[in-house]
Amino acid sequence: MAEVSYFEDLCDGIQEDMETFATDLNNQIKRIADMLNDAASGIGGFFGHLFGDIDDAIDKWNNEILPAIDRMWDDVLTNVWDAVGDLAGRPMSLIDYAKAFSDVKAKIYVEGDLAQKMVIFQHDWKGYAADNYKAVATTEDTGLLNLSMAMDAGSTLTTTAANKILTLWRKLAKEFLGWVGDVLACFEKATEADAIISFEVPAMIEIAKTVYGNIVDLADILVEFLIEQCTTASVTWRQLANGSRGLPQNKWPMVEAANADVLNDPHNYQPA
Amino acid sequence: MTDLGSYQVQSQTLRTHAGLWKGHAGDIGTAETLVASAIGKGEDFGWLAGLNEVEDHYNTWTNAMDTALKDAKRCFLYLEAALNSAANAYDGVDSTVATDVGALKKILEGK
Numbered sequence: 001m002a003e004v005s006y007f008e009d010l011c012d013g014i015q016e017d018m019e020t021f022a023t024d025l026n027n028q029i030k031r032i033a034d035m036l037n038d039a040a041s042g043i044g045g046f047f048g049h050l051f052g053d054i055d056d057a058i059d060k061w062n063n064e065i066l067p068a069i070d071r072m073w074d075d076v077l078t079n080v081w082d083a084v085g086d087l088a089g090r091p092m093s094l095i096d097y098a099k100a101f102s103d104v105k106a107k108i109y110v111e112g113d114l115a116q117k118m119v120i121f122q123h124d125w126k127g128y129a130a131d132n133y134k135a136v137a138t139t140e141d142t143g144l145l146n147l148s149m150a151m152d153a154g155s156t157l158t159t160t161a162a163n164k165i166l167t168l169w170r171k172l173a174k175e176f177l178g179w180v181g182d183v184l185a186c187f188e189k190a191t192e193a194d195a196i197i198s199f200e201v202p203a204m205i206e207i208a209k210t211v212y213g214n215i216v217d218l219a220d221i222l223v224e225f226l227i228e229q230c231t232t233a234s235v236t237w238r239q240l241a242n243g244s245r246g247l248p249q250n251k252w253p254m255v256e257a258a259n260a261d262v263l264n265d266p267h268n269y270q271p272a
Numbered sequence: 273m274t275d276l277g278s279y280q281v282q283s284q285t286l287r288t289h290a291g292l293w294k295g296h297a298g299d300i301g302t303a304e305t306l307v308a309s310a311i312g313k314g315e316d317f318g319w320l321a322g323l324n325e326v327e328d329h330y331n332t333w334t335n336a337m338d339t340a341l342k343d344a345k346r347c348f349l350y351l352e353a354a355l356n357s358a359a360n361a362y363d364g365v366d367s368t369v370a371t372d373v374g375a376l377k378k379i380l381e382g383k
Contacts, residue, residue, distance in 0.1 A: 089318025097310035104303040108296070117292060124285040129358070137289070140347055144296065147340060154333060161317055161326065219320060226317075226324040237329035243336070250336035252343035255350060260380055263354045264373045266361030271282045 004169045007088050013173045014084055018077070021180040028187035029069065032196065036061055039193055057193035068201045072183075072208045083215035087168060087222065094162035101155035109148040114141040127270035132262040136255050143253045150246020153235045164225050168218045179211045286359035290352045297348035304341050311338045342382075350380040 004010050039054050114137055122130065186204045190196055230237045235245060243250035255263075262268050311334045314327030321327045357371035 086320055087318065089321070090316035093313065093316045097307075097313065097316075100306040100310050103306050107306075108299050108303055114292065117289060121285055121289060124282040133289075133355075136351070140293075140296075140344075140351070143344060147337070147344065150333075150337065154337070158330075161321070165318065222318075222320050223324060226321050226326050230325045230329060237326055237333070241329035241332040241336075247337075247340055250333065250340065252340040252347065254343060255347050255380055260350070260354070260377065263351075264357070264376045266358045269286070269358045269362065271362070 004173045005092050005166070007090065007169075010087070010169045010173060011084065014080065014176060017176045017180065018080065020177065021184075022073075024180075024184050025069070025073070025187075028184060028190075029066070032061065032187065032190050035191065036193065036196065053193050053197065057196040060199070061196055064201060065196070065199055068204065072205055075205075076180075076183075076208050076211055079212035080215060083212045083219060084172070086219045087165070087172070087215070089165045091162035091165040091169075094158050094165075098155045098158035098162065101151040101158065105148045105151040105155065108151075109144045111145075114138070122272075124272055125269055126272040127268065129262055129265070129268035130270070130272075132259045132268075136259050136263065139253045140255070143247065146247045147252075150240060150250075153240055153245055157229060157233075157235065157237060157240070161226070161229060164222065168222055172215060172218055175214070176211075179214050183208050183211065280363060283359035283362040286355045286362070290355035290359065293348040293351040293355070297345050297352065300341050300345040300348065304338075304345070307334070307337065307341070310334060346380060346382050350376065353379050 004013060036054065036058050040058060118134060118137065122134070125133075183204070186199075186207060190199060239245040241250075312331050313334070314330035315322065317326050317330065321330075353371055354376050357376060360371070
């Protein structure tokens with residue numbers, strides 16, 4: 001499967017692997033049917049019929065194993081796509097968003113910029129307006145610091161989620177053929193009638209269930225990760241959403257009306 | 273408004289600070305553009321994230337940040353205008369006039 005970056009890549013890859021699985025499974029079915037036909041019609045068939053093994057094997061193949069393969073195939077097909085669907089997402093978009101948050105963080109805050117300019121300001125201006133300006137400017141500057149910290153946290157959380165989704169997708173893409181290979185291995189051992197007679201349908205069904213069970217396990221890993229991102233990580237989405245991280249209450253510190261009234265009036269500014 | 277005399281050296285300090293907030297307002301404008309496509313896109317975390325609160329928390333946070341950026345920009349534009357207005361009043365130059373108080377308030381109110 002090619003590199004998986006988008007959900008469509010994952011679906012296309014799984015679709016391709018499912019087609020490979022179907023082809024391989026059909027080849028196994030044809031091989032076993034040919035083997036049984038050859039056994040029934042050939043010398044081996046003569047001795048087989050003598051002991052009744054070939055007839056029993058053909059009966060078991062036709063009446064038990066083939067219908068079970070049909071059911072197993074439907075079961076795998078439905079459940080694989082259900083399980084893959086649970087993993088849907090747009091991690092590459094998330095990576096773009098994370099980059100935007102990170103760029104904002106880098107853009108909006110320069111440490112010490114205001115502090116240095118305030119030294120000059122206080123040298124040149126004094127009085128009520130100067131005091132108000134200092135308070136307002138410091139509050140606004142702190143707002144920028146808090147906003148930049150929120151952007152940093154949002155960027156980290158978003159990147160982490162995107163990477164987790166991509167990692168799980170790529171694990172699924174890489175290992176899927178191996179999982180269906182275990183199902184095919186059940187049939188590869190059936191090289192003679194005896195193996196058909198002893199073939200265990202329930203075991204085949206169980207192995208088939210692990211194909212989509214493994215995908216469900218990946219989804220469970222993602223769920224666990226998402227819950228952790230909301231609740232117990234060092235920085236969580238819950239903290240960002242309720243404003244206990246970054247900008248307090250997620251509200252920008254507005255210039256208070258009373259302070260604005262002072263700053264609006266040039267008479268309140270006194271040259272030092 | 274009243275010309276409060278000529279204090280061009282000091283008024284330049286007011287203009288420097290006005291320029292600082294103008295720069296911040298510009299940076300916030302850039303930030304708004306940068307994050308515009310990310311606002312309210314929690315669904316991109318996927319179906320399982322929707323079930324486990326990540327989508328809601330992300331949307332709540334990004335919408336709050338969107339509002340905060342708009343508010344920040346208003347505050348910075350206001351500070352720029354208020355400081356320039358005071359500087360104009362102290363320049364003692366006919367071509368510079370302090371801005372009307374009502375106009376300054378409108379900037380802060382986003383009108």
